[in-house]
Amino acid sequence: MTGGAGEMGAYACGVLAKADEIAKVVVADRDEEKATKLAADLGPKATPLALDISDSEALARALADVDIVLNCAGPFYRFGREVLSAAIAAGTDYLDICDDWEPTLEMLELDDAARAAGVTAVIGMGASPGTSNLLAVLAMDECDAVDRVYTSWRASAAHFPRPTADQEFPEATAAIEHWVHNCTEPIKIWRDGGLVDAHALEELTLAYPGWGEDAVWVCGHPEPLTLPRIRPEVRESLNVMSARRGLMNGISGIAKRVRAGELNVRQASDELLRQPNLSGKAAGRSPSLPSNIFAIAEGTKDGTRVRVGAQALVQPEGNMGEMTGIPLAVATLMAARGQVSKPGVHGPEGAIDPKIFFNDLAQFADEPPAPGVAVYEVVTDVLDS
Template identity: 30%
Template sequence: MKKKAIIAILGGAGMMGQGIIRDLLSDRTIIDIAEVRLFDTNRERMAALREQLDDSRLTLHDLDVADPAALARSLAGADICINSVPTLAGFQMDIFGAALAAGVDYVDLGGLGTYTVKQLEWQERFRQAGVVAVLGVGADPGMSNVICRAVADELDEVDSINLYWAATLTGKENPVLVPPYSVSTVLAEYAHPCLQFLDGRHVECQPQTGIEVIDLPQPWGRCEFMYSIHSEQLTVPLADGIRQKGIKEFTWKLHLPNREHEAWVGLVKAGFGDFDRTVDINGTAVRPLDVLNAVINRNIAEKQDQIPEQQSHEIHFAIGRGRKGGKAATARCEVLVRPNEMYEGYVDAATSMNASIAVQLMLSETRRPGVYAPEAYFDVKSYFREAEKRKFAITLTTDMA
C-alpha cells in the first residue's frame, strides 16, 4: 500500500498558505494525506484555521525560519516542503537549501525572477541527491507556465509567446485597499526593473513600461497591461522543447483593477517602492514596508464593516505566434477564473489551488529529481484536468493564417 504523504507548509498561516491547506484537505485531492504540518509564527491565525477546517490531519507548529536548527526540524520526516513564506522576506534560499539538506521535495510560489535563476543553478545538486524542486507553482507563475507550454506544443516553430494576467472586481467600490497578495510583491512589480525576452535575449526594462491596451470580454473590458518583474520570462523561452523552436520574444504583462492600480502607482510615487531601505524616525531605523504593512492591516481590521462584497474575476492567457505544418499560425491558451461558491474562504483561490495541484501531481506521479520551472515538469493534460475540477475554464485554440 502506498505511503500516505506528510506535507510541511512553511508560512502556512498567510493568505496563500491557508488556501493551499484548504484545497489539500478538500474532497478534490488525488493523494492520501497522513498529515499537513502548518509552520508559522502566528498562533492565532493557525488556531483559527484549524477550528474552521476541523481536520485532525492538520497539525500546528511554531517556527521562526530565521533559526536554522528550527528550520531543519520543521522538515524532518516530511515528503514535501511548501515554501509559502513571502519571497521578499529574505528566506527563499535558506528554505530551499534546508529542503535539499533534509532530502525533502520542495515547491514555492515564485522567486520574482532573481531567486528563481539562483535556484535553477542547483539542478545538479538536487538531481544527485534524488530531490525534486519545482519553482513558482501558484497561478502566475505556475499555471501561467503550463499554459505557455500548451501554446508552444501547438506550434512547430515559435517566434513569440506573450503572456498576460488581468484581474478585475465587480460590486460596490471598496473604500479600503486590500492587497491581492504580499504587499512587497506588488510593490516590486510596480517599482523594480524587470527582464523581458526580446530579440532572442533578456533585456532589462523599466517598471510600468511596455504598455499595451487590449479589449477583453466583460467584465474586464479595455485593459492596460504593463511589464512587471516575474519569473516566467526567465524560464519559458529557455525551456527544452520551446527554446529549440526558435523563440525570439517572450513577455509577461500585468493588469490589476483600475482603482487598486492607481493606489499602487501612488505608493511607488511616494517612495514605498524602495521598501527595504530604512528611514530614520526619531532615532529609530524603520523599514517603509513594515510601516505600510502595519497601516494596511490596521485599516482592514478597523474598517471590516465598510468592506463591501466584491467578486474577483481573473483571466490568464498566452498567445503564441509561429508556424505549424509550414504555415503561419497563432495559438492561444486562456484560463478564466470567475466567482464560484467553491472559492468561499479563499483570499486567492487561483494561486493557492494551483499550488495544491502542483503538490498533488508531484506526489502522485513518477518523480524526476532536479530543479524545474513548471513548464518543464508538469504534463499539460494532467494539470488541466485538475484545474478544471476547480472550475477554471480552459480553452486552447490554434488559428492558421
C-alpha cells in the first residue's frame, strides 16, 4: 500500500493485516520510520517498505510481487495517474481513495490500457467518493430510468483543527487546504447530460424521503463524473455538501476572495480558520437532512415519478481515517475473494456489488449488527406528475 503509514492507509492496513484473505501487507511509505513502526504494530503479516513513488523504477519494483496495490499517497493530481499506470504495467489490480475530480478524469483515460492488461482498477473507494457511489447505485436501482442523482456528505467545522496553547488560531491542515481547493477552483459537473464547467458552492434545495428538504452546496468531487458511466440516461449528477449556513457563508466569502486573486488556496485556508460563527448554534441550525453520507436518485418507476434516498444504517464511525480507510479495506477484501474482478478503470459503482459491500462494512462498526438487521435503507417518495 502506497502511503500506507498515513492516516487513511494505516486504518486500511490494520484491517487487512487481520484478515484471513490476506497473506501479506506491504506498508510502503516515504517515511520509513512510520512505516516500520506501523508494520511492527500490525504483526507478522505486515512488512515495511521505504518508497518514494516519484521514483518510477522503485515504484515498478515495489509492484512486481503484489496482487493488489492500494494507493493512499496524495496528492492524487500528482500521483494518481502515475501509480495507476505503474500498476497496469505490472499487471497488478488497483484501488485508491482519490477524491479529486481532475485526476479522476485522467485515470479514466487509462480504461482501455487496463482492460488490455486484464487489470481491475477501482478509483475513489473511500467514504465520499466510495461509500457514496454505492449508495447511489442502491437508489438508482429502484428506478427504471434516472434523471438526476445526488451524493451528499456533511461539512462541519467540528472537524477543523483546534489552536494549541500558544496559538490564537490553528494552522490549516492538508485536509482543510484540500476542501478549500475543491470549493474555490473551477470544477466539472454533469449537467444536461454531459460534463460542463462550473464553480463550487452553488446553492440548491434537496429533499430526502422522510426527512424533508434543506439547502445544500455543490462541491467538486469525482462522483458526478463516474456515476453517469453506468446510467448514461442521467441528465444531472452532483456531489453536494449539507452544513450549517454559517460555515457555508464563511467558505463562500473566502471563495470570492480566491477567485478575485486576493488569496491563494493556502492563504484562504488559514483565513477560513479565522472566521467567526462557523460551528455550533452561532452557525445556525443543524441541517434537516441525514447526517451520514447519503444519495438521492430521481426518475421513474413503472411510469411514476419517484425520489429515492439511500444511506447506511450501520457503518464505522469516527475520524476521516476510519471512514475512508475501512471502506477501502472492505473493497480490497472483496477483491481478494474474487468479488471485484472487472478489467478496466471504474468508479466504485462500476465494479463493486453494493449489497455485499454494505453488509461487510457493517461488521466493522463499533457494534456490529445482529443477523437479519438492516444495514442500509432505501426509501422512496412518489412525486407529483
